[in-house]
Amino acid sequence: MRLAWSALVVLVAAVHLGAGWQGVVPRLVFAGAVLVAFACLPVIRRAKVSVVPVLGFALTGAYLVARSDGTAPVSVLLDLLPRLLSAARPAPATPTLLVPGALLVFLVALGVAMARSLFAPVLGAAVLYTATALLTTGRADPHGVVALALVLLVVLGWLLVDRRESGRPIPVGRPAAVLGVLGAVTLTASVLPAAQAFEPRELVRPPISNVAVTSPLPRLAFWAGIGDTELLRVRGPERPLRLVALGDYNGATWRAASLYGPIGAVAEPDLPPGARVAESTIDVTVGALGGTWLPAVGRPTAVSLDGAAVDTDSGSLVLPGELSAGLRYEMSGTVDTPDDQDLVKASVPTGSAARRYVALPGLPFSLAEYARKSVAGAKTPYEQAVAIEQVVRLGRKPDVEAPVGSSYARLETFLFGAEGQSGANAGTAEQFASAFAVLGRAVGLPTRVVVGFQPVPEGPDGVRVVRGSDATAWPEVYFSGWGWVPFDPVSGTGSGPSPASKREVLDRLASVTATPTTPQSAPPPPPLVQPAAPVAAPPAEQTGARLLLLAIPLVPLALLLSLRGGRRLRLRRAGAPGAWAYVLDSLQLAGRTPRRDRAAPDIARDVAAVAPAAVPLAELADRAAFGPTPTRDPEAWKLAVEVRKGLRRVVPWYRRLFWSVDPRPLRRR
Structure with missing residues (x-):
């Protein structure tokens, strides 16, 4: 009876540990680890062998599951915890990320099984419950239900097991004592502070990889040419899907970030999320999309693919290899959703964090003057953004056959080109979004260009089929306290502020709705200043975590x-x-x-x-x-x-x- 009670206590704590991973599979794996550990006890006692060979088999199994080519066994085992702490939260249920949890459960269960003390199950359950709280920052048991269940199992076990083995009757006052203990635990849990939870991920510096990726902006024309081809299928809420957010502009092209890390690592973006956000989860099946970019919604918080990496600043997701048709994954993300009234009086950041989003090396005088005239009369950043959207849209038409490019020269032709000139007053979503972003930066608005897909209608089976003709690009403006807000200079009706809110602004700025005077004689643009290529960050050092992991068995x-x-x-x-x-x-x-x-x-x-x-x-x-x-x-x-x-x-x-x-x-x- 003592052994069954001990197994039950550890089993409850092990199943609770599964809350740190996605799905039901981790809970089943951890429950199996408990059963295997307790099944090893009769084998150890009958064969009269030490527990050391069993531990050796467990560590060997963990290495075989989590091993990677050319990596020493000790390094693989030492990297188990850093891998988990730098993964998404909750972690994907991949074999590599399940190994540290299963190994911990097995070792704790084996120690409890071999111990003969009534306090061993209590200690084992406390270790697993604490590990769950650290892994989820206390979110796995917000109301203390699991903690109360464990306390109840422990106290009842002490009463029943001890009394049955000793042959003494259970005193009448013991049930009252049990209720008193449970009440004390409940009261303590209710008054403990829940804010500012300890974050163990801060102890691990996540690995940062230098990924060679190219901007998908030039592919917009290609996707438009195969407009009926199915690129992917999506299940989930009707929100824009983004491939990449491009924040670096050198006067010739928009450049994607090159440094990526694991999802879920504790790293703050250069510009923080807004005060109002919405959680979204989508299920994606890749078709003929190709490339390495993973369609996502908002800022990714979890993805079911092992190996996916994210740029913390932009939220862009990449895979180490090429996307293949039939690849399926689930991802979750947060989207900034400010109200229109929030944006009316919102400001924009001006510090060093926003510097990359207003950088315009070698900006031609013609574009700077055009931007200044576009926002004449606008008093707030939001009014400036609405005015620029209107100015870029009026008098220009989308043309999938227009010349591609985002350079100053291409934007000048798009905005000021003479009638009959190729690309004059016509362009793809690339030119509309780039023109907005450049003009916005010229007046101090932090902007970036996003490549992705606007929402498409849902089919009868609840699936949204995204085709080549749905690929587009749009600009975003960052407002302090409210995050990144999309605008639509192509039609003015896309995601972002409501058309009614924009109309109110344009009514107040009636003089801005007309196209600004095009500069007739502009000085030649100065040579473009090519910024130095970003230096790849050194490989992440996990010395602290390695020493901590090394100290655990040494103690x-x-x-x-x-x-x-x-x-x-x-x-x-x-x-x-x-x-x-x-x-x-x-x-x-x-x-x-x-x-x-x-x-x-x-x-x-x-x-x-x-x-x-x-x-x-x-x-x-x-x-x-x-x-x-x-x-x-x-x-x-x-x-x-x-x-x-x-x-x-x-x-x-x-x-x-x-x-x-x-x-x-x-x-x-």
Whole structure:
């Protein structure tokens, strides 16, 4: 009954640990780890083997599941926790990310199974519950239901198991005591602070990879040419899907970020999210999309693909390899959803964090003057954005066959080109979005260009089919406190502020609705200043986490060594009886534990072939224990050491390997 109760307590805590991963599979895996650990107990007892080989098998299995090419086993095991802490939250249920949780559950369950104390299940459940709280920052059990269930199981187990084994009846007052304990736990949980939870992910510096990616802006014309081709299918809310947010502009092209890290790592973007956000989860099946960019919604918070990486600043998702048709994944993200009234008086950041989003190296005078005239009369950043959207849209038409490009020269042709000139007053979504972004930056608005897909109608089966003709680009403006807000200079009706709100602004700025005067004579644009290529960040150092992981097994080893050393010292001071007890410890380590009813001389004769010194030592121990006067023979300890050496020489190598840290002699009376 004690064993079943212990298994139940650990099982509840292990299933609760599964809240740190996605889906039901982790809970089943952790429950299986508990059952396997408790099933190992009879095997260990019948075979009379140490627990060390079992631990070796567990670590070997963990390495085989999580191994990577060319990585040493020790490095793989040390990287288990950093991998988990730098993954999405909740973590995807991939074998690599499940290994650290399953290994922890197995080790805790095995320790509880081998212990005979009623406090062992309590300690094991506390370790797993604490690990769950750290992994989820306390969100797995916000109301303390699991904690109360564990307390109830523990208290009832203490009452029933202890009383049944001792044969004593359960006092009438014990149920009242149980209720009192539960009430105290509930009261304590209700008054504990819940804010500013400890975040263990801050202890791990996530690995940052330099990924060679190209901007998908030039592919807009290609996708438009295959307009009926199915690129992907989506299940989920009707929100824009983004491939990449382009925030760096050098006067010639928009450039994607090149440094990416795992999703879920604790890293703040250069511009924080807004005060109003909405959570969205979508299920994506890739068709003929191609490339390495993963369609996502908002800022990714979780994705079911192992190996997906994210740019923290833009929220762009990439895969290390090419997308293949039929690839399916689920991802969750947060989208800034400010109200129209929030934006009316909103400001824009002006510090160093926003510098990259207003950078315009070598901006031509014609574009700067056009931007200034476009916002004449606008008093707030929101009014400026609405005015620029209107100015870019009026008098220009979308044309999928227009020349591509986002350079200053292409934008000047798009905005100021003469009638009949190729690309004049006509362009793809690339030119509309780029023109808005450049003009916005010229008046101090932080902008970026997003490539993706606007919402498409839902089919009868609840699936949205995204085709090549749905690919587009749109600009976004960052407002302090409200995040990134999309605008639509192509039609003015896309996602973002409502048309009614924009109309109110345009009514107040009636003079802006007309196209600004095109500069007739503009000085030649200065040469473009090509910014230096970003230097790849050095590989992430996880020294602190590695040392912490290394210290975890060293602490129990140091404790075992100190306890064994203390026992050896006590036995040496006890004379011949202590020396004989030292021999009994050696027999236990060698797998030759004698029955308790056997006398010392009989035991000595059984091992005399490998340790002849056992016979005289047994006689000294008998004489000291049963003689008329106690004697202390200084030769007794030397004989005991010789017996120990003889026994150690004939045992298998794996027993000799863990001879000094085996905890079994500490339990022998």
